[in-house]
Amino acid sequence: MPRRKPHQHRPQRRKEVRPGPGGGQGDAFRCVGCRLEVPLAAPGTAHRNHCPTCLTSLHVDRRVPGDRRSTCRGRMTALGVEVRGDGEWVIIHHCLACGELSANRIAGDDNALALLRVALRPLSGPRLPLLQRAAL
Amino acid sequence: MTDTGSRSVLRTETFACVRCGLTVTALAPDGRRRNHCPSCLHSRHILDHVEGGPSECRSRMTPISIAVPRNGDWMLIHRCVRCGELTSSPLSGDDNQLLLMRLAVRPLAQPPFPLEGFGDL
Numbered sequence: 299m300p301r302r303k304p305h306q307h308r309p310q311r312r313k314e315v316r317p318g319p320g321g322g323q324g325d326a327f328r329c330v331g332c333r334l335e336v337p338l339a340a341p342g343t344a345h346r347n348h349c350p351t352c353l354t355s356l357h358v359d360r361r362v363p364g365d366r367r368s369t370c371r372g373r374m375t376a377l378g379v380e381v382r383g384d385g386e387w388v389i390i391h392h393c394l395a396c397g398e399l400s401a402n403r404i405a406g407d408d409n410a411l412a413l414l415r416v417a418l419r420p421l422s423g424p425r426l427p428l429l430q431r432a433a434l
Numbered sequence: 435m436t437d438t439g440s441r442s443v444l445r446t447e448t449f450a451c452v453r454c455g456l457t458v459t460a461l462a463p464d465g466r467r468r469n470h471c472p473s474c475l476h477s478r479h480i481l482d483h484v485e486g487g488p489s490e491c492r493s494r495m496t497p498i499s500i501a502v503p504r505n506g507d508w509m510l511i512h513r514c515v516r517c518g519e520l521t522s523s524p525l526s527g528d529d530n531q532l533l534l535m536r537l538a539v540r541p542l543a544q545p546p547f548p549l550e551g552f553g554d555l
Contacts, residue, residue, distance in 0.1 A: 377501040380499040381499075381540045381541050387545075390498075390499055390511055392501070398483065399483075399521070399522060400520065401520060410552075411552070414545075417542060418542070419502040420501075420502050420538040421538055421542075
């Protein structure tokens with residue numbers, strides 16, 4: 299489907315560190331959530347930072363994406379979805395070990411059903427604030 | 435200062451919102467301390483969540499999305515406009531419901547894939 303808004307090109311940060319054993323080899327990694335083998339090449343992005351099937355990520359970066367300076371290495375699950383000004387979805391990941399948040403752009407082969415489940419989570423729960431207000 | 439004295443000072447304490455300039459009480463209706471403006475939902479980068487402790491940045495933080503943790507409550511995710519750090523904070527009772535719903539439905543208003551196919555699932 300064509301984008302509804304004209305895509306403003308935003309250059310990506312250059313990535314020096316490649317994930318994998320030894321920091322340099324390997325063109326795939328194993329997801330910590332669903333244990334699937336995930337290739338590093340991702341359509342639409344140069345940074346594969348989450349599993350396209352279950353959207354789980356690993357806490358390896360500290361402040362700058364790709365710096366690999368975090369000592370946590372905890373599992374990060376998708377907490378919510380943010381929409382950038384150009385209409386692109388960004389997954390908010392939440393580290394289950396230390397509680398840190400990070401924002402990661404979605405890739406072209408991400409599971410659409412899993413993405414939609416995360417995006418619908420605020421609207422599907424029982425704590426919808428407007429409904430609470432209407433019930434009073 | 436005694437405990438009751440500090441609490442009464444806190445009850446009358448106010449701050450001005452960095453974006454809309456609204457003078458806001460520091461305590462929410464439920465008695466907790468607020469960290470964002472109830473009118474425009476903007477916040478200020480006071481705490482550093484990566485290193486811990488107070489932050490040097492002190493810049494404005496915009497609300498970017500609604501997150502739902504396991505317990506089902508809505509959390510508001512803020513991003514600092516200057517350094518890009520993300521924080522999450524709980525909602526208070528008098529937050530602007532219109533802006534909250536806008537944040538919640540914004541992903542569905544601009545989907546990156548057609549949503550029509552999900553009707554067949």
